[in-house]
Amino acid sequence: MADSLSEDDILEAVARHIGRPGQGPQLRRTGVDITRLPMLDLRIVRCVETRGTRQETRPGKYDISGRPTYEGELRDHPVQPPKDPAESRKVELVLHGSVRTVACGCDEGRQPCSRCRAKGKLPCETGPLCPACKGVEPCTWCDGTGERQDRAPAGPSGEKNSPGRTTCLKCRRPRTACPQCRGWGTEKCTRCDDTGFRVCPVCAGERSTEHTSCDGTGLVTLWTGGSVAHAPERSAVKLPDPAPPLRVRQRTGRTGAWERVTLTSVGEPVPDALDPAHVEAVEKALLPRPDEVARRADIGWLHLVAVAIPDDPDHVFYVFPGSDGPEVLPIWSRRRSLRIAAVVAGVVVLVLLVAALV
Numbered sequence: 586m587a588d589s590l591s592e593d594d595i596l597e598a599v600a601r602h603i604g605r606p607g608q609g610p611q612l613r614r615t616g617v618d619i620t621r622l623p624m625l626d627l628r629i630v631r632c633v634e635t636r637g638t639r640q641e642t643r644p645g646k647y648d649i650s651g652r653p654t655y656e657g658e659l660r661d662h663p664v665q666p667p668k669d670p671a672e673s674r675k676v677e678l679v680l681h682g683s684v685r686t687v688a689c690g691c692d693e694g695r696q697p698c699s700r701c702r703a704k705g706k707l708p709c710e711t712g713p714l715c716p717a718c719k720g721v722e723p724c725t726w727c728d729g730t731g732e733r734q735d736r737a738p739a740g741p742s743g744e745k746n747s748p749g750r751t752t753c754l755k756c757r758r759p760r761t762a763c764p765q766c767r768g769w770g771t772e773k774c775t776r777c778d779d780t781g782f783r784v785c786p787v788c789a790g791e792r793s794t795e796h797t798s799c800d801g802t803g804l805v806t807l808w809t810g811g812s813v814a815h816a817p818e819r820s821a822v823k824l825p826d827p828a829p830p831l832r833v834r835q836r837t838g839r840t841g842a843w844e845r846v847t848l849t850s851v852g853e854p855v856p857d858a859l860d861p862a863h864v865e866a867v868e869k870a871l872l873p874r875p876d877e878v879a880r881r882a883d884i885g886w887l888h889l890v891a892v893a894i895p896d897d898p899d900h901v902f903y904v905f906p907g908s909d910g911p912e913v914l915p916i917w918s919r920r921r922s923l924r925i926a927a928v929v930a931g932v933v934v935l936v937l938l939v940a941a942l943v
């Protein structure tokens with residue numbers, strides 16, 4: 586495993602990269618600048634526990650003998666967290682001796698029908714007005730009442746017997762009623778047969794329905810339930826901040842010889858080999874959280890340096906330990922990037938000028 590690179594190793598690696606093998610020491614004399622940018626990749630997954638009790642109810646005689654029990658206070662009951670802290674799990678428990686099956690309090694499993702207010706029937710509309718006579722004068726003799734109406738004759742149509750009229754179903758007079766409704770004045774309501782009431786569709790006329798809370802058994806089972814849940818909580822720290830250029834992060838992620846340590850308990854010391862610049866951040870990230878019962882912290886670090894050499898001001902050379910010794914990745918320097926940006930801006934101005942002249 587490659588450890589921190591010495592300054593000689595770094596300079597020699599850069600010298601070899603720019604085609605001057607063996608000239609590391611000469612490079613130093615030209616006045617190189619070496620900036621340390623140690624990288625850290627810390628990922629923590631904590632197993633966080635939550636506990637709670639609540640009163641539970643199930644309809645009828647409910648069998649919960651298969652569930653594990655606890656005694657006394659739930660917080661004192663030991664429950665192993667999952668082996669892998671990244672796993673979620675929930676354990677449902679029953680307070681020992683709390684299970685009871687009692688009468689529901691309803692009427693032997695039934696409750697008054699709320700739809701019809703225990704009447705068994707619902708009021709209903711009578712049928713719509715007769716489309717032929719519109720409910721006006723359905724019978725010239727009884728006017729749909731079955732009895733002679735004492736009123737002034739209504740002109741010629743008030744005649745006793747008119748052609749086209751039929752026998753009235755209410756007063757039984759011939760040729761007095763509207764042929765369509767036959768003296769009724771309305772069409773018959775198909776739901777209630779014009780009685781004004783229909784059977785309640787919820788209780789089917791029984792006035793009561795099955796009580797849902799007890800499934801119609803008249804009994805309920807009660808107990809005190811306790812649940813212990815374990816869920817993962819993840820966090821991460823990446824240094825340095827600001828991060829090195831994307832290409833450097835990609836390359837170091839692929840081929841860097843990262844050193845790695847996994848910690849599995851609170852209070853485990855941070856590894857000695859960790860860069861001193863990272864110790865504080867790592868220790869802070871590893872502090873225990875409330876309700877944390879297990880953890881896994883994967884710590885990885887890599888010694889990265891940025892080298893600037895006066896002979897090549899257009900590049901910054903990133904050097905880090907790889908699997909076969911130091912690796913060098915040249916990236917355009919800020920100076921070079923700014924110069925290119927200036928050139929691009931110049932070209933744009935030129936194009937605009939030309940466009941303006943044309």
Ligand SMILES: [Zn+2]
Nearest residue numbers: 724727753756
């Ligand atoms: Zn009539």
Ligand SMILES: [Zn+2]
Nearest residue numbers: 715718763766
């Ligand atoms: Zn009619």
Ligand SMILES: [Zn+2]
Nearest residue numbers: 709710774777
């Ligand atoms: Zn009706």
Ligand SMILES: [Zn+2]
Nearest residue numbers: 698701785788
């Ligand atoms: Zn009903």
Ligand SMILES: [Zn+2]
Nearest residue numbers: 689691796799
């Ligand atoms: Zn009930």
